[in-house]
Amino acid sequence: MKNVYLYGASGHGKVVAEILEKNGVGISGVFDDNPAVTRLLDYPVLGAFAPDRFPAAAQMVVTVGNNRIRRRIAQQVSAPFATAIHPAANLSVRSSIGAGTVVMAGVSVNSGTVIGQHAILNTNCAVDHDCELGDFVHISPNAALAGNVKVGEGTHIGIGACVIQGIIIGRWATIGAGTVVITDVPDYAVIVGNPGRIIKYRKDQEV
Numbered sequence: 001m002k003n004v005y006l007y008g009a010s011g012h013g014k015v016v017a018e019i020l021e022k023n024g025v026g027i028s029g030v031f032d033d034n035p036a037v038t039r040l041l042d043y044p045v046l047g048a049f050a051p052d053r054f055p056a057a058a059q060m061v062v063t064v065g066n067n068r069i070r071r072r073i074a075q076q077v078s079a080p081f082a083t084a085i086h087p088a089a090n091l092s093v094r095s096s097i098g099a100g101t102v103v104m105a106g107v108s109v110n111s112g113t114v115i116g117q118h119a120i121l122n123t124n125c126a127v128d129h130d131c132e133l134g135d136f137v138h139i140s141p142n143a144a145l146a147g148n149v150k151v152g153e154g155t156h157i158g159i160g161a162c163v164i165q166g167i168i169i170g171r172w173a174t175i176g177a178g179t180v181v182i183t184d185v186p187d188y189a190v191i192v193g194n195p196g197r198i199i200k201y202r203k204d205q206e207v
Contacts, residue, residue, distance in 0.1 A: 003028045004082050006063045007049060007073055009040040012120075013063035016102055017041050019084045020061075028058060049077055062100060062118060067136045067154045067172075074100060074118050074136075081117070089121075098135065116153070134171070143175075152187065172202065 004025055006013050009032035017040060020027055030040045031049040038045050046053055054060070059082035064070045074081070081100035085091065089107040097103065098117035106124035109115070113127055116135035121127065123141040131145050134153035139145070143161045151157070152171035163169070163181040170187035180194040188202045 003055070003058050005054060005058055005060045005079075006030045006040070006043075007060055007077065008032060008063035009034070009037045009045045010063060010065065012065040013040050015104060016061055016063045016084050017043065019086045019102070019104065022087055023085070025082075025084075028055075030063075049073075051078070054079060060100075061102065063102075065120065065138065067138055067156055070118055071136045071154065092129075110147075122159075128165075140177070174202065 004020055005028050006016060009030050017027055027043050029046045030043050032045050033048050035047065060079040061082050061084050062070050062073045064073060083097055083099060083101050085103040086105040088105040089103045091109045092111040094111040095109045095113040097115045100118040101115055103121045104123045107121045108126045110129040112130040115133045116137065118136050119133055120138040122139060125139045125141060126144040128145060128147040130148045132150045134151060136154045137151050138156045140157060140159040142159055143157045145163045146165035148166045149163050150168045152169060154172040155169055157175040158177035158179065160177055161175045161179045167181055167184055169185040172188050173185050174190040175181060176192035179192050179196040181196045185191055189198045190200050190202060191198050
């Protein structure tokens with residue numbers, strides 16, 4: 001049984017903790033930068049991360065939903081990262097999942113798909129064959145990606161969004177809830193609607 005630490009005492013952290021529990025993985029503690037938070041479910045919050053409080057043999061999952069913050073923490077913390085995959089997820093044996101990625105209940109990932117590091121595949125989302133998802137991507141609940149879709153680093157696809165086959169979505173884009181994506185999406189674009197249309201570009205393009 002591996003011992004895993006979480007970084008982030010949030011609602012997302014609760015979900016990840018329960019995924020690890022279902023897999024029989026021991027949770028040794030939780031790090032969080034907010035001194036007012038002392039527990040996450042049944043686990044102690046140890047305060048801000050410090051290397052001397054993290055055993056060399058342990059692993060970590062960054063349990064922060066915000067893609068940019070998750071990226072910053074993952075880059076700052078020198079630790080081996082674990083994946084957290086719910087036993088009720090359906091993953092093709094011919095797909096691959098990067099370190100630190102979380103896959104929640106009801107997720108479907110089909111053959112030939114490659115998921116990067118520290119991604120979130122949220123409840124009941126579907127990622128079809130031969131898709132490529134970059135690091136720090138978040139696919140929200142009930143979103144659906146058809147085959148051969150490429151999603152760049154840090155992009156967030158909102159709840160219930162749909163992406164038709166063969167689409168390329170750039171880095172750090174935001175796809176609004178319920179959006180239907182039928183054309184390629186450039187880096188940093190924010191798109192909404194059916195069909196999806198660009199309403200602005202994020203100002204914080206440097207990440």
